[in-house]
Amino acid sequence: MAYLQRDNANLHYTVTGQGPAVLLSHGFSYSQAMWDGQLKALSQQHKLICWDMRGHGQSDGGDDPSNYSAEATVDDMAALLDHCEVDSAVIGGLSLGGYMSLAFHIAHPARTRALMLFDTGPGFKKDEARDSWNATANKRAEEFEAKGLASLASADSPARDANHTSAQGLAHAARGMLAQEDGQVMLSLPNIAVPTLVLVGSLDEPFFAATDYMVKKIPNSEKAIIEGAGHAANVDQPEAFNQAVVAFLSKI
Numbered sequence: 265m266a267y268l269q270r271d272n273a274n275l276h277y278t279v280t281g282q283g284p285a286v287l288l289s290h291g292f293s294y295s296q297a298m299w300d301g302q303l304k305a306l307s308q309q310h311k312l313i314c315w316d317m318r319g320h321g322q323s324d325g326g327d328d329p330s331n332y333s334a335e336a337t338v339d340d341m342a343a344l345l346d347h348c349e350v351d352s353a354v355i356g357g358l359s360l361g362g363y364m365s366l367a368f369h370i371a372h373p374a375r376t377r378a379l380m381l382f383d384t385g386p387g388f389k390k391d392e393a394r395d396s397w398n399a400t401a402n403k404r405a406e407e408f409e410a411k412g413l414a415s416l417a418s419a420d421s422p423a424r425d426a427n428h429t430s431a432q433g434l435a436h437a438a439r440g441m442l443a444q445e446d447g448q449v450m451l452s453l454p455n456i457a458v459p460t461l462v463l464v465g466s467l468d469e470p471f472f473a474a475t476d477y478m479v480k481k482i483p484n485s486e487k488a489i490i491e492g493a494g495h496a497a498n499v500d501q502p503e504a505f506n507q508a509v510v511a512f513l514s515k516i
Contacts, residue, residue, distance in 0.1 A: 265322065268347050272331045275340055276322035277315035281307025284377070285353035286513070287341060288314050289361030291383075291496070292442045293404075293419065293434060295321030295426035298358070301502035305510060313348055315340075317361070317441070319433030321426055332440030338368050345375060354513065356380030356461075359495065360442055363387065366449045369456060378516045379460040379482075380509065383495050385474030386481075389447040398443040405438035422496045453481035460485040461512040465493030465500060486512070 268275040278296060280303050290298050296314040306312050318325030318332055318340065325331045341364070345353055352375045357365040362384025369376045388394040407415045412431040416423045428434060460482045464475040466489050479487045488508040493500035 267322075268344060270340065270343060272326050272328065273318050273336070273340065274324045275315055275318070275344065277313060277344055279348060280312045280314075281310055283310045285311045285313060285345070285348070285350040287345065287350075287353045287355050288312065289317060289341070289357035289364050290314075290320065291357075291359030291361055291422070292437065293320070293416065293426065293428075294358075294422040294496070295428065297321065297425055297427060298422040298496060298499060302498055302506060302509070305506035306513075310354075310513065311348070311350070313344060313350070313353070315344055317364075317437065319430065319435075319437035319441075321428060323433075324430065325433060325436065327432075329436050329440060332436040334364065334367050334441060334445075337364050337441055338371050341368050342372055342375065351375065352377045354378045354380060354516070356382065356509075357384070358382040358498065359384050363449060364441075366452065369458070370448065370452050373458075376458055378458050378512075379456065380463070380512065381460065381478060382463045383465055383468050383471050383497055385471060386450040386453055386478055387444050387447055389450050394444055394447070401438045401443040404442065405435040408432070408435040408438065420494075420496060420499075422499050453478060454483065456482045457484060459512075459516045461488060461509070462486070463488040463490065463497060463505070463508060465489075465495060465497035466491045467494040467500075468497065471495070488512075
């Protein structure tokens with residue numbers, strides 16, 4: 265296992281292959297293990313960097329809730345690229361990882377060669393919608409604190425197989441990273457100039473509207489639908505997912 269030690273976090277990551285870099289970030293309550301089905305296909309022509317976000321998998325963000333935020337996550341992503349001696353990369357992620365990829369682009373546009381946004385959304389402009397999202401995030405945190413990792417027993421396979429070490433870390437991540445403060449990510453979409461793949465599973469209905477919105481607002485974007493896939497499209501239909509991603513990467 266490889267780790268990057270930061271001032272207030274210990275980040276678990278893996279690097280596979282050589283070539284132009286691709287940084288993949290997982291969804292909330294998942295870990296980098298969710299990308300196991302992509303390692304072979306995506307590392308044939310690229311340096312594939314996968315990691316566990318703070319509070320997830322084998323990464324530790326400490327006991328201080330203030331260590332868990334979108335800003336800290338973006339800083340972690342930049343630190344990983346620095347550590348791997350990468351100037352710029354294709355930045356991609358699923359769900360929370362996709363949102364953080366958009367946040368990374370805001371902070372580091374010059375380090376973003378392209379974006380890949382999987383089964384994700386850009387957040388909310390209206391306070392009411394954001395408040396509802398944040399209430400759900402806080403409920404997830406309370407469940408982890410009340411039930412521990414046993415609360416994942418009925419979750420989907422990427423969450424059950426994530427090999428988390430800390431339920432409290434996931435609770436902190438829910439309140440500090442899954443919850444959102446403003447609409448800056450959504451407002452940034454028209455300013456994205458890099459090639460962008462927006463991908464969604466055909467069964468992931470809650471993210472249909474967000475997918476179409478991003479394709480409409482991001483100038484140089486393309487849409488891909490993975491038939492028979494739910495929210496974790498890469499896990500549900502890895503072959504079709506890999507084909508779509510490899511085809512996109514071959515054009516940039």
